[in-house]
Amino acid sequence: MKKFLAAALLALSMPVAAEQIYTIGVEQAAFLPHYSGDAQGNYQGFARELLDSFAAHSGVRLVYKVLPADELLPALLDGRVDAKYPDNPNWSEPAKAGHRLHYSQAVVNYVDGVMVAPRRVGRGIDELRRLAVVDGWTPWGYEDRVATNQILLVSSENLPRMVRQALLKDSDGAYYNVVVAAHYLNNVRAKPGALVFDADLPHTRSTFNLSSLNHPELIESFDRYLKNQQSAVATLKAKHQVEKNLFSEYVGMEQWKIEFLERQKAKELESGVQH
Incomplete structure (x- = not known):
């Protein structure tokens, strides 16, 4: 009994790992079926469902920060958001000069x-x-x-x-x-x-990607999700028709x-x- 109580007390005294929370900067725009974000912070569409699915599979929590398009990159570069969607390595290259951004695999064409x-x-x-x-x-x-x-x-x-x-x-x-x-x-x-x-x-013709400046581990985790959950991703794309007859x-x-x-x-x- 003493051993059991000691083990129980030890378990209770051990620190519980905090849930990893990331803030994702997303665009304030009506851009369905890809996404729609408004000034009240509401965010929906294919991108929202995909990112929510990633969070559920990866055990992280995502908080969406809806910003005007021209504020998204500055927010990423000054640390107000942990990641940005959508992004692409070819976008805003002069503004990104001197910053080593990490990009996910292509999310959608x-x-x-x-x-x-x-x-x-x-x-x-x-x-x-x-x-x-x-x-x-x-x-x-x-x-x-x-x-x-x-x-x-x-x-x-x-x-x-x-x-x-x-x-x-x-x-x-x-x-x-x-x-x-x-x-x-x-x-x-x-x-x-x-x-x-x-x-x-x-x-x-190009792609939407997820980008991050300071959290390469988030991009690596997201890439694993895209690879391991290809069927789920394809189902979401078909549901929202984001690549409908694209080719x-x-x-x-x-x-x-x-x-x-x-x-x-x-x-x-x-x-x-x-x-």
Whole structure:
């Protein structure tokens, strides 16, 4: 009995390991299906569910700090947040100079490009004279034409405004994340297919990553999660459709639209064979 009591007292006297808590800086923006963060600190979408799943599997606690996009990197570099999502090694390179950031494996793939009215698809870059861009975005691949006034940038305060400009023909196209723009058209504006991605125009394919300055152990743990829970990650991607048709010509389109276009192609091929 004495031995049991001694062991029990020893166990009670041993310090309990504190739960590891990390503060993740996330973006204050309506960017579904990837994520949505507001000024009240609410955060949801694919990224939230993925990070919550990682925390549950890894035994850590994540606290989300929603910040305007231009405040995220400074918050990471001065230690106000432990990690930043999304990030990418190629973003804001001058501001990151002198800092050794740690990056996770690719979390999700994305495409930024130009959405145009279906009748304008394939017309080429020379027909793109006015390009709507949300304030703060850089239309990569169009810098030279913008600098020489071959393309005029049409400022938009947000995605809804930019889509409206393109639909009203105030611009010839709209530059944005293709999946996010299509999600807005399909689910919020209820105009599926009103604007479509023109893959013939310059566009960027890259990835969203998790980054940290002072916590490489967090990045290593997150990478293990991405590797060991590939099935769970794939299920979340499919649920939120963050990579929907990303590697096909139908990126961002709803399935009924894809099936319609495929039937049209089949008819055209059949007609060509008959002639």
